[in-house]
Amino acid sequence: MFILIVGAGRVGSAVAKRALDAGHEVSVLDADPLSHERLDKDQMVSWEDAGGRFTVGAALEVDGLIEAGIERADVFLAATSGDNTNLVIAQLAQRRFKVPRVVVRVADPARAAWYAEQGLHTICPTQHAIDEAERVVLAR
């Protein structure tokens, strides 16, 4: 599969490395050139030498998304630090570029739930933390 990940933070870079290890084609887009270091961290060879792609660009700039390969992506993961950016680019990936599988990280549980109802595959770390904390705190 060809996987495009926007946002090379902790989540984005970790998923990117695992996807590459699993033999997929992986392209990462981030506005900050320094974020590339997360992709190289604890690796034997550099991200590019391992076969990964990295593009510097703002998430909302169509040119950057196209350069990063959105037009032929099978999977799109929106994992920037901003909920609003993630929700906008995920919907663009879905509606404009017709990416078959779109996954979006949303920190706000209320909107994660509503956009999930609208057909986006949302992942809400906050909701996971709430559920887990509740389970542990209320354990007998």
Next chain:
Amino acid sequence: MTERSADQMYVIIAGAGKVGWNLARELIAKDREVTLIESDHRRFRVVAEELEHCVQYGDATELWVLERAGIQRADLVIAVTGDDEDNILICQVAKEKYGCGRIVARVNNPRNLAHFKTLGVQPAVSATDLILRLIEHEVPEYGLIQLLALEEEHLEIIELEVGEGSEVADRRVSEVILPEGSLIISILREGHGFVPRADSVIRAGDQVLMILDPGLESSITPRFAPSGSEISAGR
């Protein structure tokens, strides 16, 4: 809470920057019920000194903030924050989750305009675009001014100046051959406008207002170009 009449319009404005604050002021002066939402606390305090209870502190992209402002009964939601993502999502949620009938979004970066359209956020207003149109209005060589684009209806209204010796000059409206999907709706002459009849004569120097399907401009403008101009010569 003051009692409001059933026909009074309730407007929520997200973003108390220059645009949002002034909009709120104008609408309040016109007796509209307005709630302005601002996420920067310092800015909120400054604006609240003037607008008092009409401004609320919070991030308007969060559902509970919109609900606290009474989005369920809003007739119009205007998103004019400095962030295009925020403006898109505020309007999208207002329209699709809360069924708000009318939305207006501000486009900060004109390159994002297409994103507003893709996600169904219309109308989207770009200040840069408006200023560009004003510049075109001031530069007569441009010839054509787009006055209004009705995106949803696939129609636009344009203004054209009738060039000296052009194809349409000194002709009756009924004699002017225009592509299907276009119609002359008004003629402005010496500062006065009138709705022309079939036998009204179009003169050089008139401003002609037309309504048309988008995309027909290029087949219409040559007919209004002055004789000997580049456009008509290249035809």
